[in-house]
């Protein structure tokens with residue numbers, strides 16, 4: 001039985017790596033190969049249709065009698081395989097696979113045009129964060145509209161198809177189904193979102209007030225925020241910009257006795273909608289793509305994506321035991337949190353103690369904006385799958401008003417919300433959980449000066465076992481209760 005499940009696991013890992021390869025190529029070239037995706041979906045489907053796969057998996061589990069008492073690796077893999085078989089029931093539908101890849105294909109191929117010139121995503125972000133000309137920022141912000149209009153019909157089709165497939169296995173909609181894959185239910189999510197809104201309220205009010213003064217209007221628009229945020233982080237940004245994010249990453253890793261060149265990780269600079277991504281093409285081939293951003297954000301993305309790469313490289317060689325999104329994002333942010341550690345800042349920048357403290361205070365305002373945009377997007381996902389057919393524009397604008405306090409007659413929703421719903425919530429959780437982890441590593445596991453090493457050992461302690469035990473249980477064992485997120489939740 002052990003060999004049987006390990007065989008399935010390694011075949012699945014190979015398919016996952018092929019997916020990684022295909023998405024990476026599509027991302028890099030702007031041409032996603034949907035024939036290969038279709039072929040991989042067929043391969044996975046064939047693997048999951050292995051004769052009596054469910055019976056055999058249940059047999060392994062029957063030996064324990066009680067799923068929660070599973071301790072052996074084979075049994076844990078069996079319980080995760082059952083979960084995947086259920087997931088496959090929803091995801092295998094070919095029209096759904098094709099609808100997703102069509103949207104992704106359009107997104108990969110799209111290049112934002114500003115002033116009638118194709119400018120790209122990095123340029124768009126640069127204009128939004130640096131250009132004083134409001135009209136130009138307006139144009140940059142809405143330059144994604146042609147893409148959104150071109151995929152709107154397919155997006156509604158996808159929602160329909162995904163909801164139908166989810167209903168067949170008893171879920172009210174696809175969003176709820178995706179949420180269940182992370183062992184979270186919609187009641188818990190709604191509660192946690194409510195608490196995250198409360199935790200960000202004061203800082204966000206201050207940000208809005210500062211924005212009104214800075215822009216010189218009572219009517220702040222979505223295309224004003226990045227400029228205001230850049231203004232708030234100006235001094236730190238100036239310091240970060242003078243430095244190479246890759247050199248700082250290497251130097252930081254050296255201080256942890258890690259040599260980046262010896263890891264199976266390569267880094268490329270690519271213009272993309274994401275500013276940074278991490279693709280796993282195999283256990284010995286992890287690709288990080290970074291945008292050309294400088295400043296704090298450029299460093300943050302590089303450190304966050306490296307956190308993913310480190311996580312993958314520490315995981316067991318198993319598709320079944322690989323961690324899910326909430327764990328991945330929390331650990332990546334935990335690694336990137338080094339950039340807000342005052343010791344790191346005084347070592348790597350020339351900021352004085354006073355400047356560092358001021359920077360960390362200002363950053364709370366910027367973070368309140370970031371967390372709230374993610375809450376808005378998560379709620380948007382929740383609603384478009386709950387109310388299929390409803391206008392995206394209407395839902396997005398209502399939520400934008402409610403959560404961001406900003407009126408907008410046109411919506412700039414993210415295609416990611418449609419083809420990967422219930423993922424953005426991971427960033428809301430990771431923001432708060434990674435801070436709690438940093439506190440723990442500082443207070444319990446570290447002594448002054450050795451903080452970074454303590455961070456790394458906590459990182460390894462959580463990631464090395466992979467999904468042998470639920471992430472929730474792993475963090476509980478070091479004192480963080482995900483079910484009580486509202487306790488100790490702060491920016």
Ligand SMILES: [Zn+2]
Pocket residue numbers: 304308328329332
């Ligand atoms: Zn990430």
